[in-house]
Amino acid sequence: MAPSSLAARHKRSEERRVLAGTLVGTTIEWYDFFIFAQLTATLLSPLFLEPLSESNPGLGQILAFAMIGISFLFRPLGAIVAGHLGDKYGRKRILVATLIMMGIATALIGLLPTYAQIGIGAPILLVLLRIIQGFSAGGEWGGAALMAVEHAPEGKRGYFGAYPQIGVPIGMILATGMLYILRTTLTTEQFSSWGWRIPFLLSVVLIVVGYMIRKAVEESPVFKQLSLRKASEHTPLKQLFQTNAKEVVQAALIFISNNAAGYLVIAFFISYTTKVLEMPVAPVLLATIIGAVGWLIFTLVGGWLSDIIGRRTTFVIGYAIVFIWMIPMFMLIDTGSVFLYGLSVFILTTGLGLSYGPQSAMYAEMFPAHIRYSGISIGYAMGAILGGAFAATVAQILLEKTGNSISIAIYIMVLTVISIAAVLWVGETRGRNLHVEDVDPELQAAHDAAQRDLNDH
Template sequence: MSAAISLPSGSSKAEERKVLAGTLVGTSIEWYDFFIYAQAAALVLGPLFLAPVSEDNPGLAQIIAFATIGISFLFRPLGAVVAGHLGDKLGRKQMLVFTLVMMGAATALIGVLPTYAQIGIWAPILLVFLRILQGFSAGGEWGGAALMSVEHAPINKRGFFGAFPQIGVPIGMILATGVLWVLSTSMSPEAFNSWGWRVPFLFSIVLIIVGFLIRRSVEESPVFKEMQLRKKESAAPLGQLFKHNTREVVLAALIFVANNAAGYLLIAFFLSYTTRVLGMERPPVLLTTTVAAFGWLIFTLIGGMLSDKIGRVRTFQIGYTLVLLWVIPMWFLIDSKNLFLFFVAAFVLTIGLGLSYGPQSALYAEMFPATVRYSGVSIGYAFGAILGGAFAPMIAEAIFNATGVSWHIGVYLAVATLVSLTAVSLVKETKGVDLHVKEVHEEFLREHPEAVKEFGLAGEHQTK
């Protein structure tokens, strides 16, 4: 016989603030690590780690450098599977700390990695290995952060709470581009290419220590505690996920394709294209990109809050419609070589990116049942990243090399946006669904009366 109980839908205000800080700071640091690599790939990794190819064919070396960004995405699903399985079994908090430390270690080691001139072929091999570790870590990071924020949230603020791990992406980008801008303006190009590029990677050590201490202080998700209370965790949540929720995993992946593809062009390709092809100076481009990224931050928060008012699906649809209308015209502004028009191109893109990114945590969490939620959101997100951003800079570079026309890249983005817009339109609105695990064995409550006090049940439950 079981009992139906009403569990609290949120946490204390102090704990809520701690959770928001933990998911925001940790995710910002993880994405700083990820983006600093993407921007280094746009600037220096080709000549330093692919020297023979770079000397013979600089364009091909740049394509390969961008491909190393994508390689890590191929290992995101593995990280999502491992972290998702353990997160559904052992808890969200442990996985958040583990993925943060792994990402930081891989990033710092890239900062001390010898180049091709020093150790030959081992240089790109070790670079790819560390990039794989970054991808494995990122695969498990987002799902845990998203669930910690959404599962702690009051039911009418899940979109807003879920936007906090999302704004870790633009904050990570602002940190990465900001650090590169400071270095680019404070040293010569020769010094930056020689040793200065290593500084942002090594700076990650300080950020990881801060993030580790903050995340260690966060309480476990209340929904996971309820799963423990039930004693009904699946012995194989991954198998259960694909048995009952394959459709949701596929839709989650497709929904993310366009946002991730356009986001990685903003993060990595724009910098390479404007400096290498258009001949614009690196420092002002970095500064302009950093300022434009504040639009991504602002509209991601707006997207989360708006989804609490009008729904997750509708907010996504508005965001993707804006992206679809902008991804071709923006190239004519970029090609003007005018910094202000480049800013306009990037900033307007961030409006649609933010509105189609802010509601993602809440939407994904509400699409999956609690027992497989970590696995479902992590794996859907990871496969969406492979289909979207993994090779977007490489594809954009290849399109431009083949056609010499930049707006053709916009056609590629428009197709990706149509795919994601269609996928999110197939999802039934999720706003307000119950995330909690309501059924608790009556026998368990009798054997463990302390659980009643811990979950604030006040001894009131109704026998079915």
């Protein structure tokens, strides 16, 4: 076989490994994260906030949702640490480390004693493990996004970048599906007593699978160029805030609407439909899974479409759907029909997907290579704090204060206007150069050949 054919074959094989590695890793990370979010909506409040849950269920639910938000506050720290190390030492190492950290914290939640067993120590330990989860999640996304986008062929960055993005809906499908199986096979007493621990403990198996797949992925080609130019000896975090602070703010604002609306689907809707509207839990979980399938499909479509019509246009279309659909969606959900609930969430996910699929590519194109991991990770983490961190908490407070779900719709619509403005502020990024300049082509070719020989043997 000709050398050029061998090189092309190797490249395609590596691209498949990269897509599998970023997809599996983010799926496992978000499975871990969503298991907690969904159990918070239905069970963890009485288990870990027992006295308050009994005396004031509404306030207990608000504080339970706040536990979701607490972990988001530590995402920027995880993003700063992982971004700094990832820009200095490589994307791959940090991805493996964050995956293991998330898995350990999740498994330990499955082993925690409840409030009835150790009192106030139970919620304290739970919060500490949530902090570790938040720290890990803060560093995970940026590395996965860059591994996908920086390996992508020219003209396919949006599509490749959508693969780590669909880890979110797939993780949600796994988490919700696991809860659905347990809810329909165990009695309420069995699930409340010990069944809720099973999804957390299963994380150990998933982490082993994800670790093996990620270890087989090569380092990002852009980081290899950085290594050749010795750019990794710089201080990327300091440079980021000196030269690209505006882009960090833009990235954060672009994300807030998608993340806030997403966390209504992930956490708030399950609590609202089962506790306020008194829908049965199992059908609601099944309808949520259907919504997550829509999120998966339209995230891939969003990434692919952004390679054709541009990142900005795809984002704006997605956010326009979210804005227009908000009030009709809540009106349909408030009918109490499980079918209309599922339909409403599925339509919402068309907008969520179109405004999520292009994100990896757009963010990568906003930052220069030597500070890219730090820039996109911190921007993403800050957007998550302003958007999804306390979205379920805010939604619950608005519901308690107004007694009307339309107030929640208006809250998301305001965030959507802000995100659309941020997208327009950035402008179109498709086609921007991602690679490192001033690298000797002969040195680059020799380095790549040596790397291929090492992988073959």
